[in-house]
Amino acid sequence: MHSDDPQQLELLRVCRIGRAQGLKGEVTVQIFTDEPEYRFAPGAVLYTKDGEEEYVVESSRTFKNRWIIKFEGIDDRDASEAANGVVLYGEADDPEEMLEADEWYPKDLISLEARLAEGNTLGLKPGTVVGKVV
Known part of the structure; x- marks a missing residue:
């Protein structure tokens, strides 16, 4: 869980979850970062704006200049469709x-x-x- 400490690191907008990709929980993302390889590496943690929800990258890949991400806990098409539109943030360096x-x-x-x-x-x-x- 993201820290409640007022001295916590600043969050920067990384991506917006888009459409479901396939049946196994993958999603496309609209990226807002110049470091997608770093931000979407397996194990990377992204947060909702309020820091209440964590999204952990399980795997990522590119296809035709699009990033396709599989997050832990999003395991089917219904879950990936429900995440459509969620904007995710990462901690600043x-x-x-x-x-x-x-x-x-x-x-x-x-x-x-x-x-x-x-x-x-x-x-x-x-x-x-x-x-x-x-």
């Missing part, structure tokens, strides 16, 4: 590890100053503030 890898989420850029780079093509002084990210 560790900020320290992201910093070391020079990675960030777009939301992390909001309110940062935009400055002119060294050798900018405008011929203006490098470091000049030209705006803020909104």
Whole structure:
């Protein structure tokens, strides 16, 4: 179960469950992540927005540029049809590890100053503030 701790990791939207795929509980998903191999790896845990329900990936595969996922506990077509439309979230990556890898989420850029780079093509002084990210 997702923690009730107010210091819990932030949840990021990963996918929306779509149509049932076959008879054994697989579903198609509309993805909102740039790391589907990581987010849909067997054993990965995804959550509903409120964190009340967990969806554990049992298996995943791609077919014609679509992701098809089998979640634990969704074992037949009726269950997979009932899950249609559920939006799932995953925990954000560790900020320290992201910093070391020079990675960030777009939301992390909001309110940062935009400055002119060294050798900018405008011929203006490098470091000049030209705006803020909104």
